[in-house]
Amino acid sequence: MNVKKRALARVGVLAGGVALSLVAATGGAQAYTNDGTSPASTGCANDGTTVASAPMKNSAGTHGTIELRYSLTCHTAWARLTLDYAQGACGNASAGYACSVATVTRNNDGRTYSCTITQGQTQCYTPQVYDKGMTSYAKGYIDAVSGEMQIRTTAY
Numbered sequence: 489m490n491v492k493k494r495a496l497a498r499v500g501v502l503a504g505g506v507a508l509s510l511v512a513a514t515g516g517a518q519a520y521t522n523d524g525t526s527p528a529s530t531g532c533a534n535d536g537t538t539v540a541s542a543p544m545k546n547s548a549g550t551h552g553t554i555e556l557r558y559s560l561t562c563h564t565a566w567a568r569l570t571l572d573y574a575q576g577a578c579g580n581a582s583a584g585y586a587c588s589v590a591t592v593t594r595n596n597d598g599r600t601y602s603c604t605i606t607q608g609q610t611q612c613y614t615p616q617v618y619d620k621g622m623t624s625y626a627k628g629y630i631d632a633v634s635g636e637m638q639i640r641t642t643a644y
Contacts, residue, residue: 537557537560554626554627555567555626556624565619568590570610571588571630585631585633590629591614592617
């Protein structure tokens with residue numbers, strides 16, 4: 489990505505006089521435009537790119553990838569967790585394993601959204617956070633036969 493364009497986006501240059509509307513939120517975190525919305529349904533995923541990623545691995549090997557995705561058009565970030573296999577039985581006492589989870593967190597106020605990969609699925613993506621002029625990171629969690637993994641991407 490063009491570094492100059494990204495730098496302009498990060499300092500909050502608003503093209504065309506578009507204003508940002510802020511809405512008060514509970515828990516001290518601000519609610520910005522597009523917070524908690526789907527990157528797919530808003531169209532933000534159309535120009536989404538992976539800006540940070542990390543392998544989900546432990547001593548038994550790699551089990552998937554956690555990605556921090558970013559839309560320059562919407563100035564939003566979200567997490568996407570992809571497993572190398574379909575999620576097995578999870579989420580209850582009889583399964584014995586927790587379901588795999590991805591989270592995205594905006595650093596300036598801690599606003600966090602998550603998604604869960606349920607049995608038979610291989611991927612999930614979180615709702616998005618607005619982060620123009622801010623940074624966010626993605627975190628993945630997998631509970632597998634070979635042990636638990638919790639990996640975080642760098643912030644962007």
